[in-house]
Amino acid sequence: MTKNYKLTTKNSSSDRRIWLLxxxxxxIAALFVPFSQLFLHVEYDYTLRxxxxxxxxxxxxSGVLGCFAVLRRQSLLGDALSHAxxxxxxxxxxxxxxxxxxxxxxxGVTSWLGVYFIRLVTGTTRIKQDAAMGIxxxxxxxxxxxxxxxxxxxxxxxxxxxxxxxxxxxxxIIERDVRLIAAVGxxxxxxxALFWKEFKLITFDAEFxxxxxxxxxxxxxxxxxxxxxxxxxxxQLAGVILMVGxxxxxxxxxxxxxNQLGQMxxxxxxxxxxxxxxxxxxSAIDADIPTGPxxxxxxxxxxxxxxxxxxxxxxxxxxxxxxxDRRRFAAQTMLQDLYHYAIDHGRADLxxxxxxxxxxxxxxxxxxxxxxxxxxxxQRSNGAWMLTPAGIEAASRDDRNHQLWAVYRQYADDLALPxxxxxxxQDIADLLPPxxxxxxxxxxxxxxxxxxxxxxxxxxxxAVTDH
Amino acid sequence: MSVLSGNGPHDDANTALEIDDLTVAYNxxxxxxxxxxxxxxxxxxxxxxxxxxGKSTLIKAALKLIPRAAGTVQFYGQPYEHVRGxxxxxxxxxxxxxxxxxxxxxxxxxGLYGRLGWIRRPGQSERESALHALExxxxxxxxxxxxxxxxxxxxxxxxxxxxxxxxxxxxxxxEPFAAVDAVTERAIITIMRELRARGKTVVxxxxxxxxxxxxxxxxTLLNVEIVATGPIATTFTPENLRRTYGGRVAxxxxxxxxxxxxxx
Numbered sequence: 184m185t186k187n188y189k190l191t192t193k194n195s196s197s198d199r200r201i202w203l204l205x206x207x208x209x210x211i212a213a214l215f216v217p218f219s220q221l222f223l224h225v226e227y228d229y230t231l232r233x234x235x236x237x238x239x240x241x242x243x244x245s246g247v248l249g250c251f252a253v254l255r256r257q258s259l260l261g262d263a264l265s266h267a268x269x270x271x272x273x274x275x276x277x278x279x280x281x282x283x284x285x286x287x288x289x290x291g292v293t294s295w296l297g298v299y300f301i302r303l304v305t306g307t308t309r310i311k312q313d314a315a316m317g318i319x320x321x322x323x324x325x326x327x328x329x330x331x332x333x334x335x336x337x338x339x340x341x342x343x344x345x346x347x348x349x350x351x352x353x354x355x356i357i358e359r360d361v362r363l364i365a366a367v368g369x370x371x372x373x374x375x376a377l378f379w380k381e382f383k384l385i386t387f388d389a390e391f392x393x394x395x396x397x398x399x400x401x402x403x404x405x406x407x408x409x410x411x412x413x414x415x416x417x418x419q420l421a422g423v424i425l426m427v428g429x430x431x432x433x434x435x436x437x438x439x440x441x442n443q444l445g446q447m448x449x450x451x452x453x454x455x456x457x458x459x460x461x462x463x464x465x466s467a468i469d470a471d472i473p474t475g476p477x478x479x480x481x482x483x484x485x486x487x488x489x490x491x492x493x494x495x496x497x498x499x500x501x502x503x504x505x506x507x508d509r510r511r512f513a514a515q516t517m518l519q520d521l522y523h524y525a526i527d528h529g530r531a532d533l534x535x536x537x538x539x540x541x542x543x544x545x546x547x548x549x550x551x552x553x554x555x556x557x558x559x560x561x562q563r564s565n566g567a568w569m570l571t572p573a574g575i576e577a578a579s580r581d582d583r584n585h586q587l588w589a590v591y592r593q594y595a596d597d598l599a600l601p602x603x604x605x606x607x608x609q610d611i612a613d614l615l616p617p618x619x620x621x622x623x624x625x626x627x628x629x630x631x632x633x634x635x636x637x638x639x640x641x642x643x644x645x646a647v648t649d650h
Numbered sequence: 651m652s653v654l655s656g657n658g659p660h661d662d663a664n665t666a667l668e669i670d671d672l673t674v675a676y677n678x679x680x681x682x683x684x685x686x687x688x689x690x691x692x693x694x695x696x697x698x699x700x701x702x703x704g705k706s707t708l709i710k711a712a713l714k715l716i717p718r719a720a721g722t723v724q725f726y727g728q729p730y731e732h733v734r735g736x737x738x739x740x741x742x743x744x745x746x747x748x749x750x751x752x753x754x755x756x757x758x759x760x761g762l763y764g765r766l767g768w769i770r771r772p773g774q775s776e777r778e779s780a781l782h783a784l785e786x787x788x789x790x791x792x793x794x795x796x797x798x799x800x801x802x803x804x805x806x807x808x809x810x811x812x813x814x815x816x817x818x819x820x821x822x823x824x825e826p827f828a829a830v831d832a833v834t835e836r837a838i839i840t841i842m843r844e845l846r847a848r849g850k851t852v853v854x855x856x857x858x859x860x861x862x863x864x865x866x867x868x869x870t871l872l873n874v875e876i877v878a879t880g881p882i883a884t885t886f887t888p889e890n891l892r893r894t895y896g897g898r899v900a901x902x903x904x905x906x907x908x909x910x911x912x913x914x
Contacts, residue, residue, distance in 0.1 A: 256747070378768075380771060381763075384763055386750070387746055390715055391741055393713070393714075394739040394741075395763060397763070442796040601791070602790070
């Protein structure tokens, strides 16, 4: 079998690039600690170490699980669910008092009920998911605020600080919380690793998963539960309002760099760790800088950089590619124009009047001729452009390639040639094995000899050019 | 299961799919009503009917992807849960996000997940099966391609390969010819004919009345209820088409030509 080696090498080189990126981000994250000590005069006291470690771990957990929220087009579900956690915190406090474990369990329960409600409503009524999420976000959050205000009005000092769950308060994080994040995060990762194939399948094509006997509803609820877990773990640090940022930012950023789910998840974890750690450290420069919002700001800086510069998808990349495409196509067009104009008039190095070229092609002519001139493929004399010997050679090679593609399209089946993706910008000889190219060359020459008497060999047979 | 798989002697009176009294309703309006259908083994069958006739609903209900209001469905005389491995499904390609971060080969491998069962990961032998299926649809060079780079026709072939890799005995395909070019359409019909030649049964939701007599040897005309089902030569008649579509279709005004279409 003919393996398209170009594709394979391209793929493995992009693989290498991702691992480089992952390594580089990890390295920058590691170097950030001495950098902040030396230049930002950050003191790594116990509190900062705890908060930075907690932020980094939380970044990893929410980065990994957030990828699935992003891919399932449920980024805003994360927002609804984090808001839906607030009444749980309040109810748990009313029932059991100020115990962090119980508060988080309460948060998880109401948040999870929010997921269930959204699924129920979208599954049984005509209400769409965005409306259902809006209902949960507003209703649950309103209930939470109402309960908090009620609690704060009570003559009881222990409620102090409960409202930190709204905006988050990193300084409140102690070593026990970090251990909790690490432990729960590890359990989530084990579940994710075990059901990786199933989660991937329901995220890509739930219908097909159902037809193949997978319990789609169960898996979907399990995945949503993991996302709820990530949200609940982050409440103390980021608060119910900003938690969605931690959840989805690193996933969105990671998606720009890779086309593999596994790589995306790992990269998202590294981005999350970087944002969580660096955000906490930067906020330590001044006691007045809040940690949670700063982590989210760093995370979205990563998103901005990724949207701008990621190869293939980034904004800068897209603009550059568009520019280089325009130049390349203009040059190719003018090369062919000059070549055919000259050939049609009898000899390959016949000059074509500039006014004629500009009249026919406009701006393309100007750009294309500039490119070709820079390559030494055309020269100008007396207000006309002609191909240089190098230009004639390039043009005839390009022309030949174009005709081979046309023959390939028409006769690939008849000649039993391997199926390849049609891409006329590429040299067909690079994509097909030599014996197939030989068959194509032979076929093209046969057609040309049959269609045209030897004297007019340059003119193209209709069978090939007419599409 | 092992008795049923492979190319052993046909059992259960050569019926691949049997549907009895099947009704599915959305918001108290029946999408399909009291369907009785018997698909013999080894046919290439089109399910034809106007928009909203319940063609996709029929397939999804047969696979228990949507709840049924009433009725039973049996594949080779058994409920679907017992014979999943014998049934291959090709959903409409518009039903998934083609920007999902994965490769063509990976999507095709998903056809083997059901056989692998829970937790087990696909390995080298699954990879080879998937590559082989890609070869069958002429997409072997696209194995490592990111799926967002595929054209519509290539997406459809990828979905087809994902079903082929299941090596099922009956295939249910939801509009595989929708918005694909002529070359892809020809490639797909060739693959379907190869499947039939190997004794497989293929059920296809189809839209194009012109090509139906050429492509298929069996047909079910559906408009919420079954209008007619049977060999295409005797079932795909102007009379039955009028009963399916009403007199609305311009094509039917020249109804006489339909019977003669095959000879042209």
